[in-house]
Amino acid sequence: MPHKNRSALNYLSIEELHKSFDERLLLNGVSFGINQGQKIALVGVNGCGKSTLMKIIAGREEADKGVVAFREGVKVAFVAQSPVFKEGDSIREAVFDAENSTLSLIRDYEYHLERSATDEKSAERLQELIGEIDAANAWDYEAQVKTILGQLGLHDLEQKVGELSGGQRKRISLARALIEKPDFLILDEPTNHLDLETIEWLEQYLSTANMALLLVTHDRYFLEKVTNHIIELDGGQIFQYQGNYSYFLEKKAEREQIEAAEVDKAKNLYKKELDWIRRQPKARGTKAKYRVDAFQDVKKAAHKNLKKDEMELSVQERRLGGKILELDKVNKAYDGQPFVKDFSYIFKKKDRIGIIGKNGVGKSTFLNIITGQLEADSGEIDRGINTHIGYYRQEDATFNPEARVIDVVKEVAEVVELADGSTLSASAFLNLFLFPPKMQYNVVGKLSGGERKRLQLLRVLIKNPNFLILDEPTNDLDLITLNVLEDFLAKFGGCLMLVSHDRYFMDRLVDHTFVFEGQGLIRDFAGNYSDFRTEEAEKERARVEAAKAVEKPKADWKAEQKKEQPKKKLSFKEQKEFEQLGEDIEQLEIQKAELVEKMNAGTGSHEDLATWAKEIEDIGDQLDEKELRWLELSEFAE
Template identity: 55%
Template sequence: MNLLSAENISKNYADRWLFRDLNFGLQQGQRVALVGINGTGKTTLLRILAGIEPGDTGSVSVRKDTRVAFLGQQPVFDENLTVEETIFASQNATLAAIRDYEHVVNDPNHSPNELQRVLELMDAHNAWDYDSQVKQILGRLGILGELLARKVSNLSGGQRKRVALARVLIEEPDVLILDEPTNHLDLDTIEWLENRLASPTLTLLMVTHDRYFLDKVANEIVELDQGRVHRYQGNYSYFVEKKAEREQMETVEVEKARNLLRKELEWMRRQPQARGTKQKARIDAFYETQEKAKTKIGGPQLELSVKTTRQGGKIIEVEHLHKQFGDHVVLNDFSYVFKKKDRIGLIGPNGAGKSTLLNMLTGRLAPDSGTVDAGQTTVFGYYTQTELEFDDSQRVIDIVKEVAEVVEMANGDVVTASQFLQHFQFPPAQQYTLVSKLSGGEKRRLQLLRVLIKNPNFLILDEPTNDLDIITLNILEDFLLNFQGCLLIVSHDRYFMDALVEHVFVLEPGGVMHNFPGNYTDYREWQKEHNTAEYQQQAAKTAKAAAGVAPAATPVAPAPTPAAAPKRKASFAEKKEYETLEADMEKLETEKQQLIEKLSSGTGTPQELADWAARLKKIDSELDEKGERWLELAEIV
């Protein structure tokens, strides 16, 4: 069943056609990922399909009673609303009932009549289970407490993206259209989101560069290339294989067309000028061949390995680094001696202080205590999350030539700025385009180039994959694999990290840093098989508390190291706690149902109604806590 379809849509931007007479359909249960290089019009196509932006030609139709929700890269809100008002600003009656219920219950001065009204609404819309789902979404996206009451105008870019994501997930639309949904999310949240979106009943259209996310979520890939769409029935791995086959076939066809065009050109020139004297069919065939021969068959095949500045024995020595803002500690007693050809990934939740550490390493921010001692030969190349700065008169090639006219390769060859641009998907014609006319992803790609050609021997990349297309990511990975200096990467792209890093720094809230040997997937596998020392101590304390034994003092936890030992077995206390939790949760569910029935009957006094509602809220909280603990123990037991 087709939920959304587009016929003959076209869009012209900055004096060029992004696509012409394009047809597209989305059926129920399809989870489609739209891929293509930056500037091909992926975001524009999503906006047209979502009804946000009109096409120059064609039409988009949505099946009757089908609800479509759109998440853009730069969400637009009513800046005067609070986060809570923004999230619940929906025509969904069930969501409105939950909004009113939460508002009344959290108001200590609510009237009995108001409470009775919202309870009846919750019951009428069968909204109790939905309320639990809403709380789970908000909790996983970190939208809790005072943040709900904050004005949207006071949010950071990452917070705005998470609020917008929460809103579209809570609305539970029939069709979900997402533009780079993983940007500004930490790794744990991305993994939670991909599990949620991998539902077989969900209808989804998305643009994302996260290849693990694509593999897990998408069941079809649509490539937008030179204004045409190519469909691949499968996930990202299948797409890579079939795209290579398609490009090989197209290369052969284009070469044949070019050879034929040479012969046909000679025939056209020999014939009389009057078109009527020539064979019309052959003339038409000539123009078709000419069009085919103009097809681009891939960019330049150039292996880039930039020559790095000579690196001495001393790279960077960090001793007892400490930094905090007010009472918030972002780094606590961190020491490390960087070695030649270190390839390190830095991971941690949003707000943990990853960018703060990078700024201290490069001297942009002073630590509260401790030292950062860089060697005299260490030359930094630092790619930050700040946007590219330029003036309106600058062209693409001007931005690169500001840094270097030519770039020396590791083998001694010299590459011009223009050749370097071509390798990163800026063809000669585009190199003289004004920077202001580039897409967001193209500007980020250009900003990255400026860092790479500075001849650094210590590259620090802070979220380099944001807004870059998959083709550029593959090119960047190849470039960095050949890079001979030190590499420190902050990224939420797990595929990118796995391809490039050899060990990871894990920065936890509170400023504790762990050094784990291995890539990101190695670390996650280790996490699944073994609990950290902190978690084991907490589990022991919980078990002892349940048995009535006072917990022992907590020793300092060691840094995690990968272990080859088999998965540990549950202790007697943990088995006992596991059984107790099951019984407790069953009792709470029974009590919850009884309270809902009491509240729905409306027979209680105003005070009783208020008490029942407060108890119901507490039960929901207890069920969430006990449920999480039960899941943790279930993996061991």
């Protein structure tokens, strides 16, 4: 367990925060602090107030009461679950929308660099910017900005934000926050909508970055690697754990055991005190007042409710027939770009398949073809008559925000058949999904993001599918609900297909993987995600070792040749060539320096700048050639 650094600066202090929505008490006197370098995960069930607390800290929402205070001078950045941008802005404008002089230089440099070849004014401004970036020592910063944009898949910086998906907007918000280099970063579900490679890059970046971090995420591998402190929000109170996610699970169990023991002790004491109260005369003046007052505290402790509401998943599964689903040479392309190419597969009973690949390579297209929501260009798709597909999509279901929760479920079924053959009303089934009767008559618009996802999942399962397709089911679900979903899917007797960026979730539930490699190629890999990554790492190691093995004999041969052969002397002609090369290289260096000085002066026309740039390139080629020959001759020169 990591030790707290007592000398670290306090970046954030929170004192006695209170917040309620309608009659729901989310924060009840919450107090804590965050120090320089601490990387903290905020955990708790959906609807407990995690996102609300983060918005209050980020200044996006006000508390009913309490104080949020950042240390003076601490730079704070916030990435919301669903970031909002000006629809007409380009990606460039959205990413570099910060009051930072260095960022402004980098933004202008990138803008004019793209236009300098065809626009004289941009070429002139580019020369000025080169000098300004030199003066600000910002070239390393520029390289870091390019790395962040590239890793987050933001390449076309002129694309309008209004044309982007929610996932792409999340990437813009992440890029902007990381580029600003904040002292304190607040992230609400940062891994949602990111592909696995990007998540692993972000995980590495955040775990080594010199910043304080507060994040909400359901990704347990991410939590384990990035965070060193857990804050649990439970019943409006917080509980702190100095360690990572594994340590939190261990200590949370201990805390709940201690609480249960304390309640049992209070119940025994309550029985004794209740008996004493009953035996006393009715006139209160005859009783010891302090004992009567203490009795109320004991009564409260004895009746403390430790029961945790947990989602229960149990639905009747239809039997699969002999034929489930067969794909034969399926193809799909858009504008000549293949997304599925000659793919064939015969699904078997209890297939548990994970789907991985970068964003935009065709995963959702493939699922839409299988579910009949999209037609393939060619090939055969043959579904068995007893195959009933339940498809959970990563896009939010388009619920009417004014509709009541109970009515949204009744649209699908009034009665639900469970795994044991019994039936439940829609209301009782909602209760199993942690929607108590009072919440069932709320409108959907009042639900949190995680609660809407739970409702969406319920509507899929209520139809009793025997072939489940889940596209990013873990987004916005809390860790407790996620564990219940995992347990249900582990016991699910039908076929299962998963697209998920949650590596732990995939590792636990799938036994082979469709790897989308791009250009429509889909590889069937025998193993889960971690197995795939291990094999890829082993292939890379083998490739490097093979390259070294090829290079080593060459190096040994060269050493032997050098050792065996007497040192060669230059001929008269070669000696003269060697001397002339030295003079030529010196003259070329002078010419190059003069041309660079002219370009930096910015006095030439657009045509002059283009000519000088071409001359510098030609001189560079000559220098490379002459320096190589000079090195060859220098080995034998006297």
